[in-house]
Amino acid sequence: MKDERLIAPCGMNCGLCVAYLGQKNDISKKGFHRTYCPGCIPRGKHCTHMADSCEKVGLGLVRFCTECGDYPCRRLKQLDKRYRDKYHMSMIRNLNEIREKGMDAFLQSQEEKWNCPDCGGTICCHNGLCLSCDLDLWL
Ligand code: SF4
Ligand code: SF4
Numbered sequence: 001m002k003d004e005r006l007i008a009p010c011g012m013n014c015g016l017c018v019a020y021l022g023q024k025n026d027i028s029k030k031g032f033h034r035t036y037c038p039g040c041i042p043r044g045k046h047c048t049h050m051a052d053s054c055e056k057v058g059l060g061l062v063r064f065c066t067e068c069g070d071y072p073c074r075r076l077k078q079l080d081k082r083y084r085d086k087y088h089m090s091m092i093r094n095l096n097e098i099r100e101k102g103m104d105a106f107l108q109s110q111e112e113k114w115n116c117p118d119c120g121g122t123i124c125c126h127n128g129l130c131l132s133c134d135l136d137l138w139l
């Protein structure tokens with residue numbers, strides 16, 4: 001998961017996303033038919049969460065929202081709250097950590113935080129499961 005291209009401008013770690021991990025583990029072969037996505041930056045569309053509502057992100061004018069004079073804007077705070085409430089992660093905390101400690105340290109801490117203890121894969125933030133070894137628990 002140590003790929004900084006998986007960190008979206010809004011601070012989302014696409015490496016934890018069900019669409020990214022579904023693709024990585026090719027879950028359709030195991031009977032789960034979900035949308036696949038290679039990540040915001042790799043798919044060339046910047047951040048899907050913010051691209052439609054923010055021109056700076058949509059046009060790729062900022063690599064991260066922390067470069068923006070309005071950071072953290074109301075829309076980012078709303079997105080952040082939704083993810084804190086539902087998915088146990090915070091885009092704003094991610095962005096601040098990248099700014100304070102640097103990308104390498106951030107990626108290292110993300111890997112440790114979301115590591116699957118059983119197979120060394122990655123736990124998905126959206127359903128709390130490892131899509132490599134916990135698929136039988138996914139309803
Ligand atoms: S669906 Fe969105 S959050 Fe998930 S990997 Fe794709 S761009 Fe990233
Ligand atoms: S912080 Fe700035 S760049 Fe990021 S979504 Fe808000 S207005 Fe756009």
Ligand SMILES: [Zn+2]
Pocket residue numbers: 116117118119120121122130131132133134
């Ligand atoms: Zn696992």
